[in-house]
Structure formats: structure tokens, C-alpha cells
Amino acid sequence: MSSEPAALSAKQGRGLYRALVLRKQLILAGLALALLLSLCIDLALGPARYSLDQVVLALVSPGSVPLQVRVVLWDIRLPIALMAVVVGAALSVAGAQMQTILNNPLASPFTLGISAAASFGAALALAFGVALIPAAIEYIVPLNAFVVAMLTALVIHLLSLKRGVTVETIVLLGIALVFTFNALLSLVQYLSSEQALAAVVFWTMGSLTKATWPKLIITSLILLATLPIFVRRAWALTALRLGEDKAASFGVKVARLRLETMMMVSLLAAIPVAFVGTIGFIGLVGPHIARMLIGEDQRFFLPASALSGALILSASSVASKSLIPGTIFPIGIVTSLIGIPFFISLILSNVRRSW
Amino acid sequence: MVTIRLDGLGAFHGARLVLSDVSTPIFRGGEVVAVIGPNAAGKSTLFKRIAGLLKGPGRVCLEGAAKGPDGICYMPQDTAANAVLTVYESILLARKQGSAWSVSDGDLALIDGILAALSISDLAFRNVGELSGGQRQVVSIAQTLAREPEILLMDEPTSALDLHRQVEVLSFMRGLARKQGIAVLIAIHDLNQALRFADKCIVIAKGRMIACGTPEDVVTPALLRDVYRVEARIERCSRGIGHVMVDGVAAETAATASIAA
Numbered sequence: 367m368s369s370e371p372a373a374l375s376a377k378q379g380r381g382l383y384r385a386l387v388l389r390k391q392l393i394l395a396g397l398a399l400a401l402l403l404s405l406c407i408d409l410a411l412g413p414a415r416y417s418l419d420q421v422v423l424a425l426v427s428p429g430s431v432p433l434q435v436r437v438v439l440w441d442i443r444l445p446i447a448l449m450a451v452v453v454g455a456a457l458s459v460a461g462a463q464m465q466t467i468l469n470n471p472l473a474s475p476f477t478l479g480i481s482a483a484a485s486f487g488a489a490l491a492l493a494f495g496v497a498l499i500p501a502a503i504e505y506i507v508p509l510n511a512f513v514v515a516m517l518t519a520l521v522i523h524l525l526s527l528k529r530g531v532t533v534e535t536i537v538l539l540g541i542a543l544v545f546t547f548n549a550l551l552s553l554v555q556y557l558s559s560e561q562a563l564a565a566v567v568f569w570t571m572g573s574l575t576k577a578t579w580p581k582l583i584i585t586s587l588i589l590l591a592t593l594p595i596f597v598r599r600a601w602a603l604t605a606l607r608l609g610e611d612k613a614a615s616f617g618v619k620v621a622r623l624r625l626e627t628m629m630m631v632s633l634l635a636a637i638p639v640a641f642v643g644t645i646g647f648i649g650l651v652g653p654h655i656a657r658m659l660i661g662e663d664q665r666f667f668l669p670a671s672a673l674s675g676a677l678i679l680s681a682s683s684v685a686s687k688s689l690i691p692g693t694i695f696p697i698g699i700v701t702s703l704i705g706i707p708f709f710i711s712l713i714l715s716n717v718r719r720s721w
Numbered sequence: 722m723v724t725i726r727l728d729g730l731g732a733f734h735g736a737r738l739v740l741s742d743v744s745t746p747i748f749r750g751g752e753v754v755a756v757i758g759p760n761a762a763g764k765s766t767l768f769k770r771i772a773g774l775l776k777g778p779g780r781v782c783l784e785g786a787a788k789g790p791d792g793i794c795y796m797p798q799d800t801a802a803n804a805v806l807t808v809y810e811s812i813l814l815a816r817k818q819g820s821a822w823s824v825s826d827g828d829l830a831l832i833d834g835i836l837a838a839l840s841i842s843d844l845a846f847r848n849v850g851e852l853s854g855g856q857r858q859v860v861s862i863a864q865t866l867a868r869e870p871e872i873l874l875m876d877e878p879t880s881a882l883d884l885h886r887q888v889e890v891l892s893f894m895r896g897l898a899r900k901q902g903i904a905v906l907i908a909i910h911d912l913n914q915a916l917r918f919a920d921k922c923i924v925i926a927k928g929r930m931i932a933c934g935t936p937e938d939v940v941t942p943a944l945l946r947d948v949y950r951v952e953a954r955i956e957r958c959s960r961g962i963g964h965v966m967v968d969g970v971a972a973e974t975a976a977t978a979s980i981a982a
Contacts, residue, residue, distance in 0.1 A: 379836060379845050380829040383809050386846070387824075471803075601817045607804035608811060608849070611797040612861075614774050616818045616868070661805045663814075665822055 390666040393659050397673035401451065404680040408447040409439055411687045449577035449585065450683040450697070451676040453638040454648055456589045458675020460634040461649025462656065462667065463596065466603050467624045467631075468526050469610075472537045472712060474649035475635030476705075478522055479543025480515045481646065484639040486547045486554070487514030489566045493558035508584070511640035512633060518543060519632035523624065572643035572698020574683060581641045588637050592630045593672070599623065600664035607662050645698045647705020648675050654712065678704070723750040723785040723792065723871045725771075725904055730779035732763075732770035740766045740777065740928045748921060750785070750871070750902035753895050755909050755919035755936060759949060763928040764908040768795055768874040771906075783872070792871030799858050799881055802849050808860050809845040812836070815864035835863045838893070854881035862890065866897075873898075873905045880910065887911070891918040912940055916955075916963040924948060937963055946971045 409421045416424075416435065424431040424439045431439075461474035475481045487510035490496040497506045498513045522543075526536055551570065555563050569576075596603065602623055605613040614620050635649065652675030653667075660670040679697070682704065686695040726747045732740040740763045748754050756764050769775045772795035786792040806814070812832050813824060836842045841859050844852065852860060858881045865873065875894070879887040891907075895918050898905045906923075909915050915922060915936055922939040924932040926948045932939045937955075940963065945953040952968040 379809060379833045379842060380826070382846055383813075383829060386807070386809075597822075600822065601814060601820065604804075604806070604814055605818065607806065608802045608814070609800045611800060612802070612864075615772065615795045615797050615865075616815055617791070618818065657805050661807070661810070663806060663810050 390660050390663075390670075394666065394669055394673065397659075397670060397677060401673055401677045401680060404677055404684060405447055405451060408450065408680055408683050408687075409443050411684060412438070412443060413692065414438060445577045445579050445582050446574045447680065447683065449574050449582050449642060450679045452582060452585045452589055453574070453642055453645065454652065454676040454679025455672040456585060456634045456638050456675075457645065457648040458652025458656070458671045458678075459589070459593065459596070459668065460631045461675070462653035462671035463603070463627050463631050463634075464649070465653055466606055466662075466664070467627045468522070468536060469607065470536055471654070472650070472709075473540075474647070474653075475515075475631070475639075476644070476646040476649055477537065477544075477709070478518075478540035479547055480518050480522075480632060480635045481639050481644050481649075482544045482547035482551070483518035484511035484515040484636040485570055485644050486550045487511040487636075488569070488640045489551050489554045489558075490514075492565050492569065493554050493562040508637050508640035512636040515636035515639070516629060516632040518547075519628045519635075523628045527621075568696075569643040570698075571696035572645040572701070573696040574642050575694065577642065585637055585641060588633055589672075592634055593668070595630060596627075596664070596668055599627075600668065603627070604662060604664045604667075643696075643698060645679065646702045647709060648679055648701055650712070651675075651705050651708050652678055654708070722902055723783070723787075723904055724748065725784075725793075725872050726782040727771070728780040728782055730767070730770055730777065730781065732766050732775040732777035734766070734775070738777070738928075739763060740770060740925075743767060743779070743923075743925070743930045745923060745930070745933050748904050748906070750904050751899050752904055752920045753898050753918055754904070754906045754921040754923060755915035756906055756923045756925060757909060757912060757915055757940075758925035758931075762925045764925050765798065765876050766928070767925060768876050768906070768908060771795075771872075771874055786871045788869075788871060793874065794865050794868045794870035794872070795874040796861055796865040796876060796878060798876045799854060799861060801854075801857065804849055806849050807846045808841070808849060808852070808863075809836075811849050811860065812863050812867045816867040818868075831869075832863075832867060835866050839863050839866075840889075855883065855886060858882055859886070859890065862894075870903055873903050875905065875907045877908050877910065879914065887914060894918075912945075912965045916940055916965070940965065 406418050406421050410416045410418055420431060420435060424435055428436050428440060457475060464473040465471055488507045491506040491510045498510050501509050522539065525531060525539060555566055558566060602618045605616050605618050610620050653671045655674040656667055656670035660666045682697050682700040686697045686700045689695060724747045727743050727745045730743040731738055756767065758764055766775065770777050771781050772793055773790060783790065809832065813828065816828055836845055839859050839862060841863065844856060858878060862878055879890055882890060891914055894905055897903060919936050922934060922936040923930060924939055924944060931948060932944060940955065942953055942955065945951050950971045952971045954966045955963045956966050958964055
């Protein structure tokens with residue numbers, strides 16, 4: 367079947383592939399730089415505004431800036447700004463892997479009800495002190511969120527394996543789960559004391575202002591623990607997007623990979639929700655931007671999803687401070703306002719089968 | 722030389738035994754074996770069982786395979802994918818499963834060679850989601866070849882190809898089998914292509930093996946009547962290759978009823 371012109375152009379294939387890889391690496395570097403810039407702006411903004419020079423100096427050499435600047439940046443703003451980065455990355459990676467294993471572009475922790483499930487689990491702890499797994503009091507909220515989120519993820523996973531279940535069915539199921547958990551959350555709110563109600567309501571709006579160094583460290587550790595596992599499985603995860611049969615024919619243990627990934631995804635989605643409340647659409651928008659920029663080779667798609675999710679949430683944090691000077695909006699409101707039009711455009715493009 | 726023999730092979734779908742008692746003589750590297758049979762006969766099931774994707778009774782006896790069971794590569798039937806991946810990346814993906822992240826010049830040279838051999842270098846940087854059914858099928862062949870198979874199981878690899886491409890692909894596969902000592906099993910509906918390109922032929926119907934032998938011995942008017950329920954003759958062309966000439970649909974007979982049961 368070979369022909370001379372084809373053989374000639376094949377020699378260019380190698381070079382073109384290397385150029386494609388270089389382009390992807392440059393995009394990743396660009397995203398990382400944009401994230402760094404956004405992080406610095408996020409740190410500079412607040413009731414007291416600092417210049418970017420001051421921020422960089424305070425980060426690089428804390429001893430050389432006034433005590434007040436150092437305290438504001440290191441003790442107040444840095445945990446919040448870094449939490450935006452880590453939570454954005456975690457939710458985006460969770461969304462990317464949900465879309466991969468369910469082969470569904472509309473999947474994300476928020477649209478499939480996993481965030482709502484985590485909210486309900488956390489609200490049980492916040493309102494009534496219910497612990498689904500016995501644990502120290504400070505860990506009840508994240509553990510509850512994780513347990514309910516994981517059970518929900520398992521339900522979605524098991525239903526997605528049924529014959530005849532389509533992309534649309536899974537999305538509709540997710541909507542049903544969102545409604546169910548929202549109703550249950552309302553019930554918890556109705557039954558809870560005034561003080562607990564305020565905590566639950568504020569927390570469901572999603573806000574980074576409660577970020578602390580320990581919460582940041584736990585969320586970071588979960589991200590750092592799961593990312594290398596995804597990284598090691600990059601080829602297998604990418605193969606899933608060619609279809610289950612094709613992936614299995616490549617030697618991928620599809621059922622096991624899906625189950626293990628779903629468990630890690632529920633952890634990645636639940637813990638940020640437990641700490642900062644419901645932050646919607648990052649898990650949907652982040653991976654789609656990454657996919658448009660870099661494609662779906664997970665060696666690049668995974669870091670690109672993490673970086674774009676982190677960038678969106680960090681930029682949203684900047685926006686939440688900038689919209690009305692002196693007021694910090696709950697960040698969940700900002701991400702929803704950005705995410706909903708994006709979600710609608712995805713549904714419409716899904717109808718046209720152009721994704 | 723690699724050899725493969727099936728010994729009482731069966732397969733389960735869930736708890737149901739959907740394929741049973743498939744025993745064959747030895748197939749050797751360099752041979753092309755056509756697996757024929759009507760729709761839903763169990764051809765894909767047989768391939769998945771050989772590839773270890775389904776469980777079931779019996780044994781796949783493999784000898785002389787340098788990579789052991791990993792040398793068995795299965796190419797599933799064509800399915801559309803909407804992944805944002807280039808053809809080049811999708812072939813690399815097939816090659817790199819279970820390997821490290823890094824991509825060597827050797828990997829890329831192999832892919833370049835496969836693309837050139839299958840005359841699809843022009844598709845290399847198109848997205849897999851943009852391909853036609855026929856293009857997808859050739860890319861699928863390229864993905865399978867990138868895994869450097871010793872036993873190759875191809876499930877209807879030419880179903881979406883035009884006649885020219887069918888002859889081109891099947892000739893290429895036969896040449897590759899001879900040159901590289903690969904045993905190629907091809908599930909195929911076109912009996913004339915099976916007669917033309919295969920060295921051996923297995924007939925599967927209703928989850929059982931009905932016949933096994935050379936295509937000329939196996940593809941007979943009686944088989945066409947009993948398994949495919951058509952009245953047909955086999956005529957030889959000037960090069961001695963058999964050709965199925967269908968006269969019409971056959972009436973139900975005791976033999977067709979027994980196979981159907």
C-alpha cells in the first residue's frame with residue numbers, strides 16, 4: 367500500500383509531532399504564567415491595596431516588608447489565594463476525569479450532583495453533628511462530604527454501565543440528583559438551629575474566606591496524592607476517550623480503571639466542597655478550556671485542566687473583590703455567573719454533535 | 722514461528738455461555754484465517770475470548786510468541802470517537818499503553834512507517850472525530866499494527882471500506898502476515914474476499930464452530946444454504962479463485978433449522 371509521496375510526508379510526521387508537543391508545552395507554560403500573575407493580583411487586592419512589587423517582595427523576602435503587609439499577605443490573603451488555586455485545580459481535574467471515564471462532555475462534579483451530595487453530607491455535620499464515619503470532630507464535615515459524594519459517584523458509575531444509557535441519560539440523572547440533594551439540604555436547613563442555618567447557607571454559597579493553612583494543606587495533599595496516580599495512568603485514561611472497546615483492546619482494564627478513577631474523583635470533588643462550600647462549574651469549564659487549547663492527550667490535558675481550573679477560580683477570586691470595591695462576593699456566585707452561559711453553549715453544541 | 726490453537730474454547734456474557742466448544746487445528750504465523758458466519762454468530766465473542774477480554778471454558782494454546790499473551794492484539798469493530806486527538810496521537814496511544822510517558826524516536830519512526838505503509842500519512846494530524854467510517858477503519862488497523870502483534874484478531878476490518886480499499890487492505894495484511902510471520906484472523910462478511918485472501922477458514926454460527934478448513938473446502942453451496950440460508954453456486958475465475966454466485970434466498974430445511982436451534 368505504500369507510495370513514495372506518502373513515505374516522504376511520513377518523514378515529516380515525526381517533526382510535526384515534536385512541534386505539536388512543543389506547542390502544548392508552551393501553552394502549559396503560558397497557563398502557568400497567567401496563573402502566577404492572577405495569584406499576585408489576587409494577593410494585591412483587598413481592603414488595603416498593594417502594588418505587585420510589594421506582593422512579590424513580601425513573598426520572596428518576607429523580612430524586607432513592613433510587619434502589617436507581611437501579616438495581611440501571609441496570614442490572611444495567601445491561604446485564601448492559594449486555596450482558590452488548589453480548589454480550582456482539584457475541581458477541574460475531577461471534572462476532566464469524570465468526562466473521561468463517563469465519556470461525557472457534560473460531566474462534572476457540579477452537574478452530576480456530586481457537589482450537591484457533598485453539600486448535603488457536610489450540612490448533616492454542620493447542622494446536627496452527624497458523623498457518617500466516626501472521626502475527630504474537626505474532620506466530620508469533610509468526611510461526611512466525602513462519604514455521600516462517593517456513594518453518589520458510585521451510583522452514577524453503576525448506572526453508566528447499564529446498557530442503553532446515553533450521555534443525555536447521565537446528565538438527566540445528574541440533574542435529578544442535584545434536585546434530590548438540594549431538597550434534602552433544604553430539609554436540613556429547615557430543621558437546623560438559627561446559628562447552624564447561617565453556617566449552612568453561607569457555606570452553600572461557596573466562599574474562600576474561610577480558608578486556613580490546615581485546610582489548604584489537606585486539600586493540597588489530596589490533589590498531590592491523586593495527581594501522580596492519574597499521571598501514571600495517562601495513556602490508559604486517554605485511551606478511554608477512543609471508546610471502551612478500543613481501550614480494552616489496547617489492554618486497558620476498563621472497569622477497574624473507571625471505578626478507581628471515580629473514587630479518586632469523588633475525593634477530589636468532595637474535599638474542596640467540604641472546606642469552601644459549593645463552587646459550581648469549575649469542573650465543567652476548566653477541562654473544556656484545556657481540551658480546546660491542548661487536546662485530550664492526558665499527559666498535557668491533565669496539567670492543562672489543573673492550570674485552567676486554578677486560573678479560572680483565581681481570576682474569579684479577583685473578580686469577586688473587584689466588582690464592588692470593599693465587598694467580597696461569595697465566589698460560588700461568580701463562578702456560576704461565568705459557568706452557566708458556558709454550560710448552555712455546551713449543551714447546544716452537544717445537540718449539534720460538534721464536540 | 723508463532724502458532725495458535727483453540728481447544729474447546731467457550732465464552733460467557735455475564736452468566737450465559739454464548740460461545741462453546743470451538744476447537745481448531747494449529748494456525749501458524751504467516752497464515753490468514755477468515756472467520757465467517759452470519760450476524761450475531763459469535764465471531765466478535767470468539768475474538769474477545771481469544772484476546773482474554775471475556776472469560777469462558779477451554780484454552781488458547783499459544784506457542785512461539787515472544788511477547789506471550791501480550792502478543793495477541795485485537796482490533797474491535799469500528800466505533801466513532803469524539804476525542805480531541807490527532808490520528809498520530811491515537812496511534813502513539815496504542816503503542817504506549819503500559820509504557821512510560823516519554824516517546825522515543827523509535828516509537829515515532831514506527832508510526833511514520835505504519836502511516837506510510839497504509840497510505841494515510843495525509844491523515845496524521847487530522848482529529849479522529851473528523852474521520853469518515855472508512856478512514857477510521859484504516860486508522861484502527863494502524864493502531865493495532867503499532868502494538869506489533871504476533872497474533873492479530875481483526876473484527877470486520879473492511880466493513881466500511883470501498884472495494885479498492887478492501888482489496889488494498891486485505892492484500893497488505895496478507896503480505897504483512899507472510900513477511901513478519903504474524904498469524905492474522907479476520908472476521909469478515911464478504912465471502913468472496915475470504916475465498917480470495919484467506920489460507921484457512923472457520924465458520925461460526927449460533928455460538929458454535931460449524932466448519933474449519935481451507936476456504937475452498939468450507940465455503941460450499943451446502944454451507945451457504947445451511948448457515949446463510951441462500952441458494953448459491955461457487956464458480957472459479959480464471960485464476961482458480963472461487964466466487965460465490967447467489968441465486969436467491971433458500972427455503973428452511975432440516976439443516977438450517979438445526980443450526981438455528
